[in-house]
Amino acid sequence: MNKNTSPITMRRKLLKALFTLPAAVALAGTSFISTAYAAEANTTGLAVTDSTVKVGILHSVTGTMAISETGSVQAEKLAIEQINEMGGVLGRKIEYIQEDGASDWPTFAEKAKKLLVNDKVAAVFGCWTSASRKAALPVFEQYNGMLFYPTFYEGLEESPNVIYTGQEATQQILESLNWVVREKGAKKFFLLGSDYIWPRTSNKIARKHIEKLGLKVVGEEYYPLGHTQFNSVINKIKLKKPDVIFLDVVGGSNVAFYKQLKAAGIDMTKEKPLVLTISVTEDEILGIGGENIVGAYASMKYFQSLPNDNNQKFVAAFKKMWGDKIVIGDVTQAAYLGPWIWKAAVEKAGSFDIDAIKKTLPGIEIPFAPEGYVKVHDNHHLWSKSRIGHAKADGQFDVVYESKELIEPNPFPKGYQ
């Protein structure tokens, strides 16, 4: 069948022509903000109509990672609903298409392609592990999509097609190490992580920084993902007597580690040694049990207990949508920022075009973010504050430290690689 002569195509062409007419008039005319016509706010064939715009949500809701990614999905849906209540983006309601990455990295790439090529979504909020992001990244670059990635991660990446709304490693690590050295007089450190790229890179940065401060790393250990027996390393820690155990153990291993640490007679509230983690949020504590981790310190940019007004509203809205029992961790908040940053960039550009928002994204400010004011850096990461929380038995954190200034994101830290 010759596609050019089919009646449907003809009709479509006619419609297109009809659309471009007023759009051209509008272009020639003066400024307008929220009522740009579809053809004009969208010159690249994205799924935008005069009343709706489609976006994608791409997280694992099945498989191992579902435990972690569920919170992000909930946060993104909340942000989208709130934006729609306020009238949408450029006068268009957001409709989301949710795809399941199924904790399988190639599936993320496949689904990303489906969202970009078949559904022509204007933005994708998703990916969680670095592995899933790395798998989907070539797809976003090839088809020129825009991904909003919520997780704190190891850095060493900067793509024009990704906005990283979590902290990169230096933002999370350097301030917290400075803090334990300054406030707690720590001199000896023991680094312990799961064996993959994020903990290894993070510990490398931590080690360099500790050595720059003239202090000592007395041990550095990695255990396979999913390892559940930590008695040996706990004995080793007892023998080396570090002042601080610096932890980036993830997943089910986390639960095993804290339970066994407690059973080995190390009372974290005595801070001998002090436990400082960059991998435990309120979400993880649900599995670990507050009574097993009370007294540990966590370095994050967001804690559910932050007292500011933005956060009070956010927590209330989140609980209203997803139930009273729910807890909100660092990544969940970062995922919530994604749709808002995208909205601001689109409205600043007056267009949904990816190339247009690439220009307007750097410098976007979100003054109403639950974590407080944040701003997009030229390198597509966020300026944000570093905070340290002290774990309580009820599974929440007391925020004991907050950096005065926003910390500049530095995904390629010189001298730390």
Added chain:
Amino acid sequence: MFADYTWAELGSIFAMQGFSGLILFSVLLLMALGLAIIFGQMGVINMAHGEFMILGAYITYLTSNFFSTFLPELFGIYFFIAIIFAFIGTFLLGAFVEWSLIRHLYKRPLDTLLATWGLSLILQQLYRTIFGTREVGVSLPDWMMGSYSLTDAIEIPINGMIVMGITLFITVGVYLFLQKSRKGKQSRAVVQNRAMAGAVGINTASVDRFTFALGCGIAGIAGATFTMIGSTGPTSGQLYIVDTFLVVVFGGAASLLGTVASAFSIGQAQSILEFFLSGSMAKVLTLLVVIVILMLRPQGLFSLKVRR
């Protein structure tokens, strides 16, 4: 590497290390027992073993919630009641699975692998739907989570002691059951010669169902016990499955003694290596040694001599 430490420190560390090797041994053995029974006695490779364990853990979670809500004064001992519930729950599910799925596949052992793997995926999704995607925290009575200090440097984790106790109890129980009880003897007879056992009047179908259910029940006990030391989530069972198979295959499939010896040697080797090397390297070395030994002795450490 020892220069920095005093003799007293070294002594206590070796004591602690030996003890953590024993704990690891108990954990591995408890994990592997259920699988060893099913694999050894029936030749069925139960890929859903981890999910049966997690069912035990979830039953413990439910029991703990029940006790803290309705019988808070008995919370201190709920754990042992939970273990019994966990056994009953997984035993019944095991019997049902054998009846509905496994018994149709006895002549096709490789298909049981596929079928039980499918079962494990179904169970995972079921847990996710019922209990949510997040891990649940099983709260334990305080007395079970502390440690008992022997000297200043040597502290014995109480949960480790409990794991060891339960493992000992179950292992001896299983041994006595297989050697002494009527049902156990029948089950061994079926393993050695199914046709002959049938000919002398043993109901092999019912023996199979009971054996499979028993293996699952023990997995449930293991799962309940491990809530003290590990996580409880829809996919937590996957954390145990590799180690479990390792122990069973290394020990020799049909031998309970082999499973014990294998768990002991793997546990001690890993614990010692972990102390001198990093965790990942210790794992690599342990696996390497196991592979080499299995190349030399494909039947595992111990094997049952039967005429086929």
